[in-house]
Amino acid sequence: MTATLSAFMKEYKEVLERELKELVAALQAPAVLKEAMDYSLQAGGKRIRPMLIFATLASFEKNPRIGLAAASALEMIHTYSLIHDDLPSMDDDDLRRGQPTNHKVFGEAAAILAGDALLTYAFQVIAQDESYSNEEKVVLMKWLAEAAGPEGMVGGQMADIEGEQKELTLSELEYIHKNKTGRLLAYSVMAGALLAGATEEQLKYFEQYAFHIGLAFQIQDDILDVEGSEEKLGKRVGSDSANHKSTYPSLLTMEGAKAQLAQHANLAREALLQTKAESALLLDLVDLIATRDQ
Amino acid sequence: MTATLSAFMKEYKEVLERELKELVAALQAPAVLKEAMDYSLQAGGKRIRPMLIFATLASFEKNPRIGLAAASALEMIHTYSLIHDDLPSMDDDDLRRGQPTNHKVFGEAAAILAGDALLTYAFQVIAQDESYSNEEKVVLMKWLAEAAGPEGMVGGQMADIEGEQKELTLSELEYIHKNKTGRLLAYSVMAGALLAGATEEQLKYFEQYAFHIGLAFQIQDDILDVEGSEEKLGKRVGSDSANHKSTYPSLLTMEGAKAQLAQHANLAREALLQTKAESALLLDLVDLIATRDQ
Numbered sequence: 001m002t003a004t005l006s007a008f009m010k011e012y013k014e015v016l017e018r019e020l021k022e023l024v025a026a027l028q029a030p031a032v033l034k035e036a037m038d039y040s041l042q043a044g045g046k047r048i049r050p051m052l053i054f055a056t057l058a059s060f061e062k063n064p065r066i067g068l069a070a071a072s073a074l075e076m077i078h079t080y081s082l083i084h085d086d087l088p089s090m091d092d093d094d095l096r097r098g099q100p101t102n103h104k105v106f107g108e109a110a111a112i113l114a115g116d117a118l119l120t121y122a123f124q125v126i127a128q129d130e131s132y133s134n135e136e137k138v139v140l141m142k143w144l145a146e147a148a149g150p151e152g153m154v155g156g157q158m159a160d161i162e163g164e165q166k167e168l169t170l171s172e173l174e175y176i177h178k179n180k181t182g183r184l185l186a187y188s189v190m191a192g193a194l195l196a197g198a199t200e201e202q203l204k205y206f207e208q209y210a211f212h213i214g215l216a217f218q219i220q221d222d223i224l225d226v227e228g229s230e231e232k233l234g235k236r237v238g239s240d241s242a243n244h245k246s247t248y249p250s251l252l253t254m255e256g257a258k259a260q261l262a263q264h265a266n267l268a269r270e271a272l273l274q275t276k277a278e279s280a281l282l283l284d285l286v287d288l289i290a291t292r293d294q
Numbered sequence: 295m296t297a298t299l300s301a302f303m304k305e306y307k308e309v310l311e312r313e314l315k316e317l318v319a320a321l322q323a324p325a326v327l328k329e330a331m332d333y334s335l336q337a338g339g340k341r342i343r344p345m346l347i348f349a350t351l352a353s354f355e356k357n358p359r360i361g362l363a364a365a366s367a368l369e370m371i372h373t374y375s376l377i378h379d380d381l382p383s384m385d386d387d388d389l390r391r392g393q394p395t396n397h398k399v400f401g402e403a404a405a406i407l408a409g410d411a412l413l414t415y416a417f418q419v420i421a422q423d424e425s426y427s428n429e430e431k432v433v434l435m436k437w438l439a440e441a442a443g444p445e446g447m448v449g450g451q452m453a454d455i456e457g458e459q460k461e462l463t464l465s466e467l468e469y470i471h472k473n474k475t476g477r478l479l480a481y482s483v484m485a486g487a488l489l490a491g492a493t494e495e496q497l498k499y500f501e502q503y504a505f506h507i508g509l510a511f512q513i514q515d516d517i518l519d520v521e522g523s524e525e526k527l528g529k530r531v532g533s534d535s536a537n538h539k540s541t542y543p544s545l546l547t548m549e550g551a552k553a554q555l556a557q558h559a560n561l562a563r564e565a566l567l568q569t570k571a572e573s574a575l576l577l578d579l580v581d582l583i584a585t586r587d588q
Contacts, residue, residue: 029444033452037444084410089402108383112406113452116378119410120443123417127436134428141435142421149414150323150331158327158407 005284012054012064013047019072023125029117036106036114037121040079043097048217048289049074049188055285056192056206059277069129070140070191073122077148078184080118083111085157098234119148132195140191147187156180168246174215181221182214189213198275205274209282212268217289219261222247224293226254232294265290299578306348306358307341313366317419323411330400330408331415334373337391342511342583343368343482349579350486350500353571363423364434364485367416371442372478374412377405379451392528413442426489434485441481450474462540468509475515476508483507492569499568503576506562511583513555516541518587520548526588559584 001009020041024034050071054064086093086101087108093101103111126132126140146152156179163176189210193203224233225240226249240247248257268286272279295303314335318328344365348358380387380395381402387395397405420426420434440446450473457470483504487497518527519534520543534541542551562580566573 027444029449030452030456032456033444033449080410084406087406089406109455110452112378112381112383113448113455115410116374116413117444117448117452119413120439120448123435124439124443124445127432127439134432138421138428138431141417141431145414145418145421149418150321150327150411154407154411154414155323155327158324158404158411161403161407162324162326 001288002284005281005288008055008058008281009046009051012051015065015068016047016050016071016075017042019068020075023072023121027121032106032110033113033117036102036110037118039105040083040096040102040114041075041118043079043099045097046288046292046294047075048285049078049184052185052188052210052213052282052285053192053195055281056189056277057196059275059279059282060193060196060198061278062196066131066195067192069125069132070195071188073125073140073144074184074188074191076118076122076125077144077153080115080122081148081153081157083115083118087111090161093235095235136195139194143187143190143194147183152179152183153181156183163246165244166246168251170251173246173248173251177215177218178211181218182211185214185217186210198277202275202277205271208271209268209275212264212271213286213289216261216264216268216286219248219257219264220290220292222249223254223257223261228293234294261290295582296578299575299582302349302352302575303340303345306345309359309362310341310344310365310369311336313362314369317366317415321415326400326404327407327411330396330404331412333399334377334390334396334408335369335412337373337393339391340582340586340588341369342579343372343478346479346482346504346507346576346579347486347489349575350483350571351490353569353573353576354487354490354492355572356490360425360489361486363419363426364489365482367419367434367438368478368482368485370412370416370419371438371447374409374416375442375447375451377409377412381405384455387529389529430489433488437481437484437488441477446473446477447475450477457540459538460540462545464545467540467542467545471509471512472505475512476505479508479511480504492571496569496571499565502565503562503569506558506565507580507583510555510558510562510580513542513551513558514584514586516543517548517551517555522587528588555584 024038027034053067053071057064057067082096083102085091086096087103094104095101102114123141126137156176159176160180163172186207189206193206225237228237230237248260252260265286269283272282318332321328347361347365351358351361376390377396379385380390381397388398389395396408417435420431450470453470454474457466480501483500487500492500519531522531524531542554546554559580563577566576
């Protein structure tokens, strides 16, 4: 990672995590619900989605903090999806980033409710923000619901569950990942571009950038499940293969998967050049996503 | 029920159910997810929350259909909450309105996802509606998130789970019901009043009306769990007592609970007079809520 990106991410990770803490603390709600929400929100990670919002704003020489409410909402949605995915009836995971999963600490009922609460609060956070115009709020919430709901992440998750234990085609696998992971990554970039005042044409190229980094992200995820370090990832590796899950390496061979990854990274870089924005941080993020080891 | 209210409810129940069917059919999403969403949305019920939106609009002599998107969103939120409440780790119910619960038909993972999808789609439905102004959309979504999320319904549900198996005070019981049921009923009335163009003062009285019908609704719910007919309710009665749950009859005696019910119904009627709206339907709804047998 370049020193510039590293410093940027460190600064805005802190800003975001402080904001998330304050947003939960401000709630008039049962203490145990707030604890369960806070527990998973503060469980770390690189905060790649919020960073995409902040870095996109920076690429227009705007103050990245303009994106704080949108980034907080986004991270709440991402976090709720992890809590629900980890449930016994879903992936049944005991560990997430090396820590016990939400339902292991708070019980299954509280984990379901903490997820529901984070999902709902995400919209409240955007709706109540005082710095966005009503028009910006409506577009942000519409895009967020499309990216996170039945036509996006939840749809992808459903298709993923249906596709378990059977051999998928590459296009079925792409559908799953485009929706399960890609739509929310794309939202990050688009929300940042919207708040920066991007033109329609710029939005189009940012969307392409987001699409390709989304697929690159997922291919690298599949690769890490084969070649990654359990210690760095904070979770078991080899679970896709053990569960007979279709992945990029299983469909394309490891070599083929790595070639696809490189191709999507290149297409992301090309789209970025077309945006004509000041894209150093966003280029660095492509490298980070394509070469991450955790 | 008066003939006027009965005809009104029949007409708008059909309008709503057709709209809900079309909204799900329009989704680009996995078929099984759409089936699971549709199954619970079409499972019937009196649609009291949507009726409150439609009747509030009618009380201003506005076309009730103005409230269709808001009512659809609201019914999606209510339906998701029933799906999640019925899950094995929550209330573990096999039947809902005489039909197998969502997870009994589609499995637990799909039921969780169908709930998540309905919750998210509710916001999309408001955000994408073409008849509301951006200002109306933002207020509707802000109120909906407040009413449904950690500061409303989800908070009430968490407190309800925490309060199981212990003796609650009347004020703890009121907190639970105000949030678990009351906030969404209140939202119904307030959304209708907002879309009708009510003044600030009218909104204040509509809020009082909504608060009192919300509590009346819940007290009647507790009474029906003792005195109701299993056949009419489509679920077992006596479960509160069997689960040692605190209820209005258990805290106040049955006579005391019925007196409280009558009092809240009266306070609702008084608040309604203060709104100066044409309130015949809304008065009839007070009677319906206070005397319902299912």
